[in-house]
Amino acid sequence: MREPSAGLPPLSLYIHIPWCVRKCPYCDFNSHNAPASLPQTEYVDALLRDLDQDLPLAQGRPLTSIFFGGGTPSLFTPDNVARILDGVATRLELPRGIEVTLETNPGTVEHGPFAGYARAGVNALSNMPRGHPVNKYRYCAAAFRGMCVPAGAARTQRK
Ligand SMILES: C[S@@+](CC[C@H](N)C(=O)[O-])C[C@H]1O[C@@H](n2cnc3c(N)ncnc32)[C@H](O)[C@@H]1O
Numbered sequence: 243m244r245e246p247s248a249g250l251p252p253l254s255l256y257i258h259i260p261w262c263v264r265k266c267p268y269c270d271f272n273s274h275n276a277p278a279s280l281p282q283t284e285y286v287d288a289l290l291r292d293l294d295q296d297l298p299l300a301q302g303r304p305l306t307s308i309f310f311g312g313g314t315p316s317l318f319t320p321d322n323v324a325r326i327l328d329g330v331a332t333r334l335e336l337p338r339g340i341e342v343t344l345e346t347n348p349g350t351v352e353h354g355p356f357a358g359y360a361r362a363g364v365n366a367l368s369n370m371p372r373g374h375p376v377n378k379y380r381y382c383a384a385a386f387r388g389m390c391v392p393a394g395a396a397r398t399q400r401k
């Protein structure tokens with residue numbers, strides 16, 4: 243019997259967090275000065291409603307990766323990142339070990355929150371130093387876990 247996803251391209255999920263500490267003058271992206279209080283709960287609710295609308299387009303395909311981009315996704319608390327990932331996991335199939343990346347800005351996330359993001363299911367960081375657009379580097383999942391998370395604390399397997 244044919245799989246429902248046979249012949250379709252693989253499916254990745256991009257989640258946009260459109261706020262930054264301060265809007266950079268050169269930036270053409272959908273990013274905005276963060277208000278004093280970010281409407282995190284409301285935004286997560288809206289994201290999941292949006293995902294519900296688009297679910298039929300998945301046509302039974304499992305996700306191959308998840309990427310939180312911005313803006314500055316690390317302005318969201320680990321609890322709200324977890325709410326998003328838990329909501330995605332109840333709607334779509336997430337294979338074991340799927341890469342879940344969170345874009346960070348130097349200065350907006352320090353070692354403390356890393357453990358919270360890992361517990362939420364994030365297992366890779368994309369870190370793009372301001373002022374050096376070509377000098378991009380990524381921490382691999384193993385480095386991320388080893389650097390910042392107490393042994394056994396990571397919830398990197400979502401199923
Ligand atoms: C949109 S930012 C998102 C991640 C994070 N907020 C940051 O600044 O690294 C992603 C990258 O786009 C670059 N960028 C922003 N505006 C750009 C522009 N107008 N042309 C080329 N690169 C740009 C930034 O320098 C950054 O490396």
Ligand code: SF4
Nearest residue numbers: 262265266269273313
């Ligand atoms: S921090 Fe990144 S996304 Fe935010 S305004 Fe600056 S370049 Fe754009």
